[in-house]
Amino acid sequence: MELYIVSDIGGTQMRVAAYETLNLELVSQKRIPTQVKGELATDRLIALITEISSGHTIKSIAVAAPGFLDPDKGIIYEAPNIRGWVNLPLRQILTDAFAVPVYLVNDANAAALGEWKFGAGIGHSHVLYLTISTGIGSGVIIDNHLLLGQRGLAAEFGHVTILPDGPMCGCGHRGHIEALSSGTAILNYVTEQLKEGRTSSLAAILNLTGKDISQAAIAGDALANEAYLRAGKYLGIALANFLHMLNPSIVILGGGVSQVGELLLAPMRSSLEESLLSPEYLIGLEITQAKLGDDVGLKGALALLVTEVVQVNPGCYS
Amino acid sequence: MELYIVSDIGGTQMRVAAYETLNLELVSQKRIPTQVKGELATDRLIALITEISSGHTIKSIAVAAPGFLDPDKGIIYEAPNIRGWVNLPLRQILTDAFAVPVYLVNDANAAALGEWKFGAGIGHSHVLYLTISTGIGSGVIIDNHLLLGQRGLAAEFGHVTILPDGPMCGCGHRGHIEALSSGTAILNYVTEQLKEGRTSSLAAILNLTGKDISQAAIAGDALANEAYLRAGKYLGIALANFLHMLNPSIVILGGGVSQVGELLLAPMRSSLEESLLSPEYLIGLEITQAKLGDDVGLKGALALLVTEVVQVNPGCYS
Numbered sequence: 144m145e146l147y148i149v150s151d152i153g154g155t156q157m158r159v160a161a162y163e164t165l166n167l168e169l170v171s172q173k174r175i176p177t178q179v180k181g182e183l184a185t186d187r188l189i190a191l192i193t194e195i196s197s198g199h200t201i202k203s204i205a206v207a208a209p210g211f212l213d214p215d216k217g218i219i220y221e222a223p224n225i226r227g228w229v230n231l232p233l234r235q236i237l238t239d240a241f242a243v244p245v246y247l248v249n250d251a252n253a254a255a256l257g258e259w260k261f262g263a264g265i266g267h268s269h270v271l272y273l274t275i276s277t278g279i280g281s282g283v284i285i286d287n288h289l290l291l292g293q294r295g296l297a298a299e300f301g302h303v304t305i306l307p308d309g310p311m312c313g314c315g316h317r318g319h320i321e322a323l324s325s326g327t328a329i330l331n332y333v334t335e336q337l338k339e340g341r342t343s344s345l346a347a348i349l350n351l352t353g354k355d356i357s358q359a360a361i362a363g364d365a366l367a368n369e370a371y372l373r374a375g376k377y378l379g380i381a382l383a384n385f386l387h388m389l390n391p392s393i394v395i396l397g398g399g400v401s402q403v404g405e406l407l408l409a410p411m412r413s414s415l416e417e418s419l420l421s422p423e424y425l426i427g428l429e430i431t432q433a434k435l436g437d438d439v440g441l442k443g444a445l446a447l448l449v450t451e452v453v454q455v456n457p458g459c460y461s
Numbered sequence: 462m463e464l465y466i467v468s469d470i471g472g473t474q475m476r477v478a479a480y481e482t483l484n485l486e487l488v489s490q491k492r493i494p495t496q497v498k499g500e501l502a503t504d505r506l507i508a509l510i511t512e513i514s515s516g517h518t519i520k521s522i523a524v525a526a527p528g529f530l531d532p533d534k535g536i537i538y539e540a541p542n543i544r545g546w547v548n549l550p551l552r553q554i555l556t557d558a559f560a561v562p563v564y565l566v567n568d569a570n571a572a573a574l575g576e577w578k579f580g581a582g583i584g585h586s587h588v589l590y591l592t593i594s595t596g597i598g599s600g601v602i603i604d605n606h607l608l609l610g611q612r613g614l615a616a617e618f619g620h621v622t623i624l625p626d627g628p629m630c631g632c633g634h635r636g637h638i639e640a641l642s643s644g645t646a647i648l649n650y651v652t653e654q655l656k657e658g659r660t661s662s663l664a665a666i667l668n669l670t671g672k673d674i675s676q677a678a679i680a681g682d683a684l685a686n687e688a689y690l691r692a693g694k695y696l697g698i699a700l701a702n703f704l705h706m707l708n709p710s711i712v713i714l715g716g717g718v719s720q721v722g723e724l725l726l727a728p729m730r731s732s733l734e735e736s737l738l739s740p741e742y743l744i745g746l747e748i749t750q751a752k753l754g755d756d757v758g759l760k761g762a763l764a765l766l767v768t769e770v771v772q773v774n775p776g777c778y779s
Contacts, residue, residue: 211739211741220741268611269610269611283706285603285606285608285610286606286609288603288604288606290603290707291604291708292587292603292707292708292709293586293587293708293709293710293745293746294708294741294744294745295708296705296708296739296741296742297705297706297707297708298706299705299706299738300705300706302705302738303702303705303706304623304698304701304702304736305622305623305625306624306625307623307624307695307698314738316736316738377625380622380625383622384621384622387614387615387617387618387620387621388615388616388617388618388621388706389608389610389615390609390610390611390612390613390614390615391610391611392611418622418634420617420620420632420634421529421614423529423538423612423614424614426612427611427612428611
């Protein structure tokens with residue numbers, strides 16, 4: 144059987160799946176820890192691909208990976224959560240091992256491709272995908288092409304400044320939308336307000352989590368509600384910016400934080416509508432939740448292999 | 462002779478030019494006032510095209526126009542400075558008159574196309590064009606395609622919020638980059654500061670202009686310098702945002718205000734470098750001034766006709 148091999152690599156786990164090239168049926172899927180003491184993550188990946196493809200022929204491989212990478216050169220510049228993955232020529236390593244075309248894609252871009260080809264974005268040509276969880280990731284489809292930029296560094300929509308003197312982002316800059324509307328931002332805001340002596344049912348909780356905050360908000364806690372209102376307000380401002388720039392036909396919201404629903408989405412919509420240059424931007428626009436779950440990265444890597452719209456160099460594999 | 466006819470329509474003047482289709486040589490060019498009492502601007506345009514193409518065959522027509530328009534439908538939703546141009550089916554009007562393919566393009570997008578094909582952007586595939594004058598306009602080329610979005614409303618980079626409670630923009634929203642770094646923004650800032658009693662050589666000048674401010678800045682006036690520093694600072698923050706989103710290989714700055722040079726560009730670069738997620742975004746990036754002058758809109762309309770990269774519907778002309 145001829146297989147497409149796809150992988151989604153995170154700091155904690157790496158997933159590999161094999162799909163039949165003829166009908167895209169899932170043949171096999173497995174996940175293992177990414178980092179094990181005394182082993183190279185790349186060796187673990189090669190072993191897992193070898194195991195999953197055993198007895199079959201590999202047609203091509205696509206790998207979704209976190210951090211800065213150049214899909215054209217096949218190099219991961221830096222994957223912050225994976226030890227030693229700095230200037231890693233991952234495509235070369237895999238083409239050396241398997242002698243087939245290998246493609247690299249950033250994990251948020253992979254998720255956008257997955258939702259566009261197999262999820263909420265089917266049929267759309269202009270897609271903005273935002274994943275709101277610990278951080279804010281994004282991927283963009285323009286005219287049925289993945290937005291990569293000259294070196295594959297595009298679509299970092301989480302790291303745009305909305306409030307120049309705002310809170311510190313995980314990246315070390317102030318006022319990014321990730322520092323205002325991500326799960327971390329919501330948690331930091333509540334923690335700060337509690338430190339300043341705000342009254343809230345959350346004051347009694349040790350090791351506060353996002354779930355505590357959403358439950359408190361639903362139960363009517365003023366601080367918890369304010370935290371979502373604030374996050375939603377800035378998300379709406381950012382979204383207006385993105386619509387002015389891209390005029391997409393669909394915005395797909397993924398990630399755990401967006402699943403709190405109206406707590407975040409109602410203030411987001413209200414702020415979006417206030418911030419728009421013209422209601423024309425809402426015509427033909429759908430704002431919706433992501434459809435694919437944990438496998439979105441694998442589905443995105445598969446989308447990369449089955450569509451010819453992404454013009455990347457598969458590397459030398461002869 | 463077979464001609465490409467191009468037009469650039471502004472609130473004050475409309476320009477029309479004819480180029481030979483074989484070698485793109487300019488055959489004829491003329492400009493007239495757009496709005497004359499008792500005449501329809503569309504009738505004036507038809508008459509001017511008829512005059513310029515007299516005795517020759519028209520192959521196709523491209524028109525650059527201001528405001529919101531849908532290049533695919535051929536409709537100008539609203540051209541704020543031209544009386545009566547609301548929901549104007551300009552493409553249909555011109556195809557009815559000339560029975561050739563007609564293309565519409567937003568004026569800032571036309572300028573981006575012009576600089577990309579015939580100006581500073583030659584050879585680049587990922588271009589961000591910003592024109593900084595009274596307002597801030599923009600056009601974007603991604604993978605050799607003009608960024609239009611689902612309804613042609615994309616690339617309004619002047620209207621992104623950088624400072625939510627900042628100064629009012631001409632569009633009625635607060636804190637857009639146009640309200641912080643355009644010529645109008647610089648003038649408004651100086652005027653406000655003078656009203657608040659700031660000492661400056663500019664206090665003596667009636668009907669202050671941008672030229673007064675740039676001359677005062679060069680002569681060492683503190684307020685004038687501060688106005689450019691402030692505009693440059695926010696422009697750098699906005700530019701970092703745009704690089705994170707698009708990862709272009711060239712940023713082309715057009716418009717009168719950008720011609721003040723280092724007064725604005727030095728603080729812009731410094732703030733850009735501080736605001737970037739990673740110096741990787743500067744690799745392979747050129748930041749440069751626009752090369753084409755007043756004819757950039759005409760050249761852009763011509764670029765639209767001679768490249769096949771812009772997929773727009775030319776309308777029914779049979």
